[in-house]
Amino acid sequence: MSQILFGNHGPAAPSKTLRRGLIPIAVNVTATATGIIEFSNGSTAEATCLRCPSTPCMTFADSEVVSASLPEFPADRNPSVCPTGAITKTISGAPSVNPDACMFCGVCASRCPVGAIYLNPYAVVKDQPHPDFLETRDSKETAASFALFSSAARRGVFLEESDDVVDELRSRMERAWKTIGDRFPDHLARNLLIAAGVGAAMRRKGDVFARMDLVLGAPWPMYGCAEAEFGDVAVLDAPRDLLDDVAVSVGRLGKPTSLIALVVTDVLPNRRSEYWRIVQDIRKVVGLSIGTVTVLALCMIVWSGRRMRDLPNDLFHVDIDTPSYRQAVLEPLVGRPLRIGSEPRPSVDIAK
Ligand code: SF4
Ligand code: SF4
Known part of the structure; x- marks a missing residue:
């Protein structure tokens, strides 16, 4: 046969x-x-x-891993869902x-x-x-x-957060990152965003057409860019990188009516770093609202079958004046107090 x-x-x-x-x-x-x-x-x-x-x-269909909003974006068409x-x-x-x-x-x-x-x-x-x-x-x-x-x-709901789930998620994510290498953060971020109802395409390795790690858009009603940066050092440059990304996008596409910029990270920068101040300055000076989304937050959206478009637009905008990521982002996301102990965790709380 x-x-x-x-x-x-x-x-x-x-x-x-x-x-x-x-x-x-x-x-x-x-x-x-x-x-x-x-x-x-x-x-x-x-x-x-x-x-x-x-x-x-x-397996993702090819149409899911290319950008409908920016078709010329050099997308890595890796179809692996996992x-x-x-x-x-x-x-x-x-x-x-x-x-x-x-x-x-x-x-x-x-x-x-x-x-x-x-x-x-x-x-x-x-x-x-x-x-x-x-x-x-x-x-x-x-x-x-x-x-x-x-x-x-x-x-x-597929899964609810708990101390054990959050700690084990972090440990397994770190292990996968070490094993798979530097494509892992972009791949994980892309897949979680797609599962959260955001069109997301990740940049092909080595392509210099565009700098952003991910472009976001249809079927999500907003156009945007994202940087997937893991580790407490790499994430510090992400807001400045996003400014650069936005300049490139606007240069190629013209000024869109709505534009969103996200940092997807495994850990939250600590409060003494300049990250949160830069996020605030960028919003004040150029009016760009940068969202900081932890992998845990994206997982919680996916576990509960929610969609980013159903969440408040500015939910993930956190800056130097936000007292608590847990209270400002994660608890509104699930609509109840977190089932996680008060001991600070880097994917839940901004350390001092
Ligand atoms: S697990 Fe679900 S999506 Fe996957 S092959 Fe089976 S029915 Fe289809
Ligand atoms: S839950 Fe995530 S990591 Fe586990 S098999 Fe499914 S896609 Fe892979």
Whole structure:
């Protein structure tokens, strides 16, 4: 049989479709357990992987990783959804996660319409037989089921912050950064921003067309730039770099009606650094509001299934006069006090 049809791995594994007549109306996700699907006939089922041929939990479509707002931006088209390489496709066609490599960012889970991936706290893929899901080799049937799930309501939260989750996230992120190298911050930031509903494209390594690490835009209603800088030294230059980025963008695109500039970082600069003063000065002098977004904050947006466009525009603008990142950004983000102890953490609190 043709290898064009089946690649080098023999016939494709069967995918799954819904039992005839079942229409999913809601997918309820929770931490620690697979999603529960509600159907229009009142029945429910545990989520199970459809084994989508295009595996959106693993792979971005090309249109997602280029900039719709700035098509000439030299985008790195790396399609990997998982920034740490923890998720792979098994012989059954379902993905599988290496728990040691997963940093529970939640990007893969956010892209599964069925709720077949949950975070406990690392990602787990459920691929069990269930009478409501029938095996098929007809990819059109799977695509039809995928479309039905994509229009179903999403409820629930994948993961909530806790001392252990925040500390482990930081430690796994640092390990991945050391292992993967200097492309990791841009890749992680891009993927989290896309999962948070922001069009984001990252610059191809070595390309000098544009300096910014990421361009932001459609389907987000604002155009912008971002610098992804990890480490308490590298982040200090990010506000000045963003000024440069904005000058380049405006030079190429003309002055947009709305423009946003974000620093995506793993740690918050301490209060004695000049970072927060520069952010304030830039706003006062040129009217550019720079947002400081920690990876933890982006993860919390993804874990809760929220979208950046639903958050207040200026939520992430923090400067020398902001008493607390926790109270000014993270708690409004989740709408409640954080479930994290008061001991300062560099992704939660600005150290003195
Ligand atoms: S985990 Fe979800 S998105 Fe990934 S292949 Fe299975 S059903 Fe599709
Ligand atoms: S939660 Fe994040 S790190 Fe873990 S497998 Fe999914 S995409 Fe990869």
